[in-house]
Amino acid sequence: MRHGIGSYLGGAVIGPAGWPHHDLIVMTRGSAVFEIGTVTLTAHAGDALFIPPHHSFVGRATAEGCAIWVQHYVSAAPSGNDEEGPTLWRGAGADAWVRALMLRVRALQTGRIKVHRPRTAETTELPCLIQLLVEALRDAASPAVAENSPAAGRVLRAIDWARSHASAPVSIESLATRAELSPSQFRALFRRLTGLPAGRFLRDLRLDEAARLLQETRLPIKEISARFGYSDPVAFHRAFALKTGVTPARFRAGSARVV
Numbered sequence: 001m002r003h004g005i006g007s008y009l010g011g012a013v014i015g016p017a018g019w020p021h022h023d024l025i026v027m028t029r030g031s032a033v034f035e036i037g038t039v040t041l042t043a044h045a046g047d048a049l050f051i052p053p054h055h056s057f058v059g060r061a062t063a064e065g066c067a068i069w070v071q072h073y074v075s076a077a078p079s080g081n082d083e084e085g086p087t088l089w090r091g092a093g094a095d096a097w098v099r100a101l102m103l104r105v106r107a108l109q110t111g112r113i114k115v116h117r118p119r120t121a122e123t124t125e126l127p128c129l130i131q132l133l134v135e136a137l138r139d140a141a142s143p144a145v146a147e148n149s150p151a152a153g154r155v156l157r158a159i160d161w162a163r164s165h166a167s168a169p170v171s172i173e174s175l176a177t178r179a180e181l182s183p184s185q186f187r188a189l190f191r192r193l194t195g196l197p198a199g200r201f202l203r204d205l206r207l208d209e210a211a212r213l214l215q216e217t218r219l220p221i222k223e224i225s226a227r228f229g230y231s232d233p234v235a236f237h238r239a240f241a242l243k244t245g246v247t248p249a250r251f252r253a254g255s256a257r258v259v
Contacts, residue, residue, distance in 0.1 A: 002072040003109040007065070008032070014059030014068070021074045023051040024134065025059075026093040026102065030066030034059040036086040040153060042160050046094035048137045050087045057086070069093075069102055073130050088156075089141035090193065098140050101133040154179040155189050162202070166209040169229075172198050207243050210236075214252045221248045 005028075008014060014032060017023070025034075031044045036057040043049050045066075051057055092098060108126050158179040162170050175198070176186035190198040206228040213224050225236030225248075240248050 003070070003106060005067070005069050005106075007067045008061040010061055010063040010065045012061045012065070014061065016056065016058035018056035019053065019072060021053050021072055023049075023055075023057075024071040024073070024130075024137075025049040025051070026069040026098075026137075028067045028069055028093070030064045031062040032059045032066045032068070033062065034086075039086055040157070041086065041088045042156055043088060044090075046091050048089040048093045048098075048141075050089070050134065050137070052085065055086060069106070071105065071130060071133075073127070075127070075131065089137050092137040092140040095136065095140035098133065098136045101129060101136055105129050105133060151179070151181060151185075151189060152193060154181070155186065155193060158186075159190075159194075159201070162205060166205050170202060170205070172202065175202075203239065204243065207240055210240065210248070211244065211251060214248055221252075224248070 006014075007029075014034075025043070026048045027043045027045050029045050031042060033040065033042050034049060034057055036051060036055055041049065042062075093102075105126065108129070158175045161178060162175060172186060173183050176183045179186055179189075181189065187198045190196075190201070194201065210224050210228050213219055213227075214221070221236075222233050225233045228236070230236035230239070237247055240251070244251060246254070
């Protein structure tokens with residue numbers, strides 16, 4: 001059993017690796033894209049990635065960089081995910097019980113917890129803790145997030161694309177086309193993967209980008225509202241205030257970054 005933590009600058013490579021054992025990776029900061037055979041998965045802070053034995057993989061930190069908690073281990077009892085292949089559990093690593101288990105596993109392997117002979121961490125508590133951690137991650141994942149189908153991968157890539165093109169006109173229809181799904185299929189799979197309605201995700205994405213423009217530019221509020229699909233400025237004011245707690249004008253007035 002081997003355990004480690006690591007920090008990676010933007011664009012840094014994680015791996016490559018192809019172990020004859022299990023890999024459990026929890027993103028503690030930032031994001032990274034992992035290529036595992038023909039599967040590509042993007043993991044964000046709080047996500048957990050399970051890779052069964054004999055699956056070669058390589059990761060790359062996104063521009064913001066990332067930090068990971070990783071556990072390599074051998075299990076006499078194969079995980080239920082072994083036959084399904086690599087699995088991404090979104091949000092599972094942020095669960096309080098999961099974090100407590102992660103700390104305990106690390107403490108045992110770094111010697112911060114003294115274990116007296118003949119009872120050793122390697123032969124008793126540690127394997128049980130790791131198995132418990134895997135089960136806790138699976139249980140803590142957002143609804144139906146343990147998806148590794150091609151369609152799920154396309155939806156996740158469409159989500160990443162939308163986040164990186166927040167200033168462009170993005171609609172559910174355009175994202176569904178990008179994911180090679182009908183709008184209704186996209187909405188259903190999006191909710192299964194994230195636990196949120198796709199419409200709310202796009203609304204929040206637009207409002208976050210609108211907040212950035214309010215903060216960093218002097219574009220008229222009416223122009224900003226129209227840019228993000230609000231033909232009625234009053235509707236934009238209402239939506240923005242509902243999300244941030246202040247009106248667009250007050251948000252701009254309280255920003256020190258306007259140039």
